Amino acid sequence: MATNRDVARLAGVSPATVSRVLNDSGYVAPDVRDRVQRAIAELNYVPNRLARGLRKQRFAQIACVLPSIRNPFYHEILLGIQEAGLARGYTFSLFHRIAKKEEYLKVILGGFYDGIIFLSPFEVEKVYNIAEIGEVLPTVVYDDRGHPFSVPHVYVNLRETMYTNVTKLIEQGHRGILFLGYEFAVETDNPRYLGYMDAMREHGLKVLPEYLQFIADFDDTLSVGYKRMTTVLQQRIPFTAVAASNDLLAIGAMRALQQAGVRIPEDVSVVGVDDIEMARLVTPALSTARVPKRQIGTRLMELLLGTICGDEVTSSTIEVRTSYVERESTGPSATGTQLTQASHASAGVDAMDRTEKMRGA
Amino acid sequence: MATNRDVARLAGVSPATVSRVLNDSGYVAPDVRDRVQRAIAELNYVPNRLARGLRKQRFAQIACVLPSIRNPFYHEILLGIQEAGLARGYTFSLFHRIAKKEEYLKVILGGFYDGIIFLSPFEVEKVYNIAEIGEVLPTVVYDDRGHPFSVPHVYVNLRETMYTNVTKLIEQGHRGILFLGYEFAVETDNPRYLGYMDAMREHGLKVLPEYLQFIADFDDTLSVGYKRMTTVLQQRIPFTAVAASNDLLAIGAMRALQQAGVRIPEDVSVVGVDDIEMARLVTPALSTARVPKRQIGTRLMELLLGTICGDEVTSSTIEVRTSYVERESTGPSATGTQLTQASHASAGVDAMDRTEKMRGA
DNA sequence: CTCCGATGTGAAATCGAAACCACACCGGAC
DNA sequence: GTCCGGTGTGGTTTCGATTTCACATCGGAG
Numbered sequence: 001m002a003t004n005r006d007v008a009r010l011a012g013v014s015p016a017t018v019s020r021v022l023n024d025s026g027y028v029a030p031d032v033r034d035r036v037q038r039a040i041a042e043l044n045y046v047p048n049r050l051a052r053g054l055r056k057q058r059f060a061q062i063a064c065v066l067p068s069i070r071n072p073f074y075h076e077i078l079l080g081i082q083e084a085g086l087a088r089g090y091t092f093s094l095f096h097r098i099a100k101k102e103e104y105l106k107v108i109l110g111g112f113y114d115g116i117i118f119l120s121p122f123e124v125e126k127v128y129n130i131a132e133i134g135e136v137l138p139t140v141v142y143d144d145r146g147h148p149f150s151v152p153h154v155y156v157n158l159r160e161t162m163y164t165n166v167t168k169l170i171e172q173g174h175r176g177i178l179f180l181g182y183e184f185a186v187e188t189d190n191p192r193y194l195g196y197m198d199a200m201r202e203h204g205l206k207v208l209p210e211y212l213q214f215i216a217d218f219d220d221t222l223s224v225g226y227k228r229m230t231t232v233l234q235q236r237i238p239f240t241a242v243a244a245s246n247d248l249l250a251i252g253a254m255r256a257l258q259q260a261g262v263r264i265p266e267d268v269s270v271v272g273v274d275d276i277e278m279a280r281l282v283t284p285a286l287s288t289a290r291v292p293k294r295q296i297g298t299r300l301m302e303l304l305l306g307t308i309c310g311d312e313v314t315s316s317t318i319e320v321r322t323s324y325v326e327r328e329s330t331g332p333s334a335t336g337t338q339l340t341q342a343s344h345a346s347a348g349v350d351a352m353d354r355t356e357k358m359r360g361a
Numbered sequence: 362m363a364t365n366r367d368v369a370r371l372a373g374v375s376p377a378t379v380s381r382v383l384n385d386s387g388y389v390a391p392d393v394r395d396r397v398q399r400a401i402a403e404l405n406y407v408p409n410r411l412a413r414g415l416r417k418q419r420f421a422q423i424a425c426v427l428p429s430i431r432n433p434f435y436h437e438i439l440l441g442i443q444e445a446g447l448a449r450g451y452t453f454s455l456f457h458r459i460a461k462k463e464e465y466l467k468v469i470l471g472g473f474y475d476g477i478i479f480l481s482p483f484e485v486e487k488v489y490n491i492a493e494i495g496e497v498l499p500t501v502v503y504d505d506r507g508h509p510f511s512v513p514h515v516y517v518n519l520r521e522t523m524y525t526n527v528t529k530l531i532e533q534g535h536r537g538i539l540f541l542g543y544e545f546a547v548e549t550d551n552p553r554y555l556g557y558m559d560a561m562r563e564h565g566l567k568v569l570p571e572y573l574q575f576i577a578d579f580d581d582t583l584s585v586g587y588k589r590m591t592t593v594l595q596q597r598i599p600f601t602a603v604a605a606s607n608d609l610l611a612i613g614a615m616r617a618l619q620q621a622g623v624r625i626p627e628d629v630s631v632v633g634v635d636d637i638e639m640a641r642l643v644t645p646a647l648s649t650a651r652v653p654k655r656q657i658g659t660r661l662m663e664l665l666l667g668t669i670c671g672d673e674v675t676s677s678t679i680e681v682r683t684s685y686v687e688r689e690s691t692g693p694s695a696t697g698t699q700l701t702q703a704s705h706a707s708a709g710v711d712a713m714d715r716t717e718k719m720r721g722a
Numbered sequence: 723c724t725c726c727g728a729t730g731t732g733a734a735a736t737c738g739a740a741a742c743c744a745c746a747c748c749g750g751a752c
Numbered sequence: 753g754t755c756c757g758g759t760g761t762g763g764t765t766t767c768g769a770t771t772t773c774a775c776a777t778c779g780g781a782g
Binding site: 364365366376377379380381383384386387408409410411412413414415416417 | 767768769770771772
């Protein structure tokens with residue numbers, strides 16, 4: 001690889017002048033600039049980002065920390081982030097569950113990154129204090145828990161979103177509505193759960209304990225929803241609708257239901273959250289809440305660039321809004337409960353065996 | 362951020378000794394080692410990767426170049442890559458279509474990366490010569506075209522895979538089999554197409570021009586398959602099976618078929634390639650060819666590490682094998698053609714309207 | 723007792739670019 | 753004619769780590 005010096009030698013100038021041409025700083029005579037540029041082209045010179053980064057204390061690289069690379073929800077956010085960042089020459093590194101939690105932040109703080117973007121950092125927060133990280137390195141967060149953050153923060157009110165989803169089901173006559181979602185250490189960390197409870201309470205509906213299907217271990221596999229719903233079906237819980245915490249869970253649940261012969265939405269309605277593209281491609285198409293993923297990404301990057309450049313640590317919060325999208329997986333509740341129960345009965349024993357195996361694994 | 366010097370000062374030694382402790386190189390007295398380690402802990406010192414990289418000419422960072430971040434197929438490969446790499450402290454940057462082709466390789470070659478992994482680099486090759494890149498920087502490739510590569514290379518014979526898929530359909534009595542896939546500049550770049558043609562020819566089946574559904578513009582959206590199949594349905598092409606080039610296309614196609622009232626597999630069989638997790642979660646579950654994605658990833662990383670460490674450029678090729686997975690989306694061909702045609706007719710106008718809308722968006 | 727290799731440590735050079743400082747030239751204002 | 757700010761360029765230092773070289777000490781072999 002050619003260096004600064006090589007170019008300088010070839011152009012008959014000093015390395016300082018080469019640097020000036022490259023960075024468009026200071027005064028350079030037109031003919032000299034030309035000579036340098038020709039030399040750069042001839043040697044195929046690309047400045048070494050490490051050296052530049054070391055000197056500038058700016059590396060044009062951003063770390064994105066996210067729970068899972070498998071959830072398409074995050075892809076769209078990432079695309080938004082990159083769109084906003086690549087134009088300015090930023091590159092991106094991804095860190096997700098596979099990286100050992102105790103290790104990767106050491107790596108990140110090791111001076112390789114201009115900033116960090118945390119997407120849904122609930123896992124991260126078990127180990128690290130984001131406020132502290134924010135003091136060392138420009139940091140922004142996407143989160144749905146409504147926590148106050150000391151760093152800039154994009155927020156989507158999923159409590160409200162879930163409330164709307166469940167209310168739509170209730171309005172269609174559903175009473176036995178399952179909550180399907182992840183379990184958090186603290187109730188207040190679970191806006192989707194809270195929204196579900198809000199809606200049920202407000203409409204005077206009883207929440208049976210069996211309705212609350214919390215998935216404890218974080219498993220970023222696409223089939224967690226399927227596994228859980230398969231278990232649920234063996235337990236003969238009477239329900240006519242499922243309010244899932246995200247589309248992947250909903251799609252998995254739909255699969256389990258359909259496999260057991262339950263018709264959607266005739267017997268059971270299913271609703272999700274996120275509106276990933278796959279939601280439109282499954283049959284029946286999934287009713288869900290649209291979250292402006294792309295927009296979240298660009299907003300995050302804008303916030304981060306703001307923090308990196310303008311040195312003020314403005315602890316701004318941007319809220320984005322969701323909208324309910326009705327498709328085919330929801331419908332009025334008929335005599336749903338009975339039908340569902342019947343189906344369970346026929347699939348009972350087989351299904352039981354399968355679940356026991358899954359639990360063991 | 363604390364530096365080398367700070368630690369040295371606190372421990373009462375020279376920076377050279379700190380470095381020795383950190384890298385476990387040379388001789389260090391046990392008590393001194395202890396003092397240094399305490400100082401490191403106290404200052405919360407993390408070595409600056411840029412400085413280290415600059416000096417060592419090794420940066421412990423890998424660039425992954427892939428066509429799309431949206432296709433789950435690549436996620437599993439990425440997980441395999443990272444699994445094999447993170448243990449040794451490597452971090453990863455992702456580059457995909459969103460990055461301007463002309464730009465990103467400049468970035469990559471700018472000395473930030475120890476190596477490049479190209480996943481399905483057909484797009485890349487239009488602009489760059491991978492052999493040349495391989496001479497500058499350790500490079501490995503995953504590809505399915507059976508091209509000879511001058512760099513280490515993981516290969517999966519998708520021509521054979523597609524041949525098997527189509528043969529299975531033929532054995533089930535299908536004759537009118539659609540090929541749904543991407544269009545490449547050159548025929549030989551399209552192993553899936555070639556495998557399809559092999560199977561059809563070998564069984565003496567005629568390939569009507571309408572059977573070949575090439576998607577020209579690369580569009581990494583999940584619904585390309587849906588869009589194309591919607592168009593196909595309006596054209597009343599007689600067919601009883603669809604051999605898609607990957608699972609996403611297959612899932613999209615299934616959606617279009619189901620939306621038009623076509624039953625799968627009773628009226629039309631659909632088969633994919635990749636075996637992404639979603640293939641098991643759609644209804645009916647998708648028959649497909651399992652590609653060992655995780656394994657491809659680990660193999661790639663092993664090859665790359667080999668190239669980075671052992672300086673020999675062993676142009677090794679590793680071939681991984683696929684296996685056919687029969688699920689629910691395929692079945693014997695009945696009087697399929699008639700049924701399908703009938704369905705088209707009844708759904709014709711509606712489908713048309715919907716498609717037009719999608720196009721507009 | 724001397725010599726030598728193993729052990730242990732520090733000063734200084736180095737990686738490649740950017741920033742800082744110094745200097746030189748030129749034209750116009752006073 | 754002198755002074756001064758704008759223009760243009762080069763030498764040197766710096767970023768933070770590793771690495772090389774040089775040097776000191778020590779124990780055992782000859």
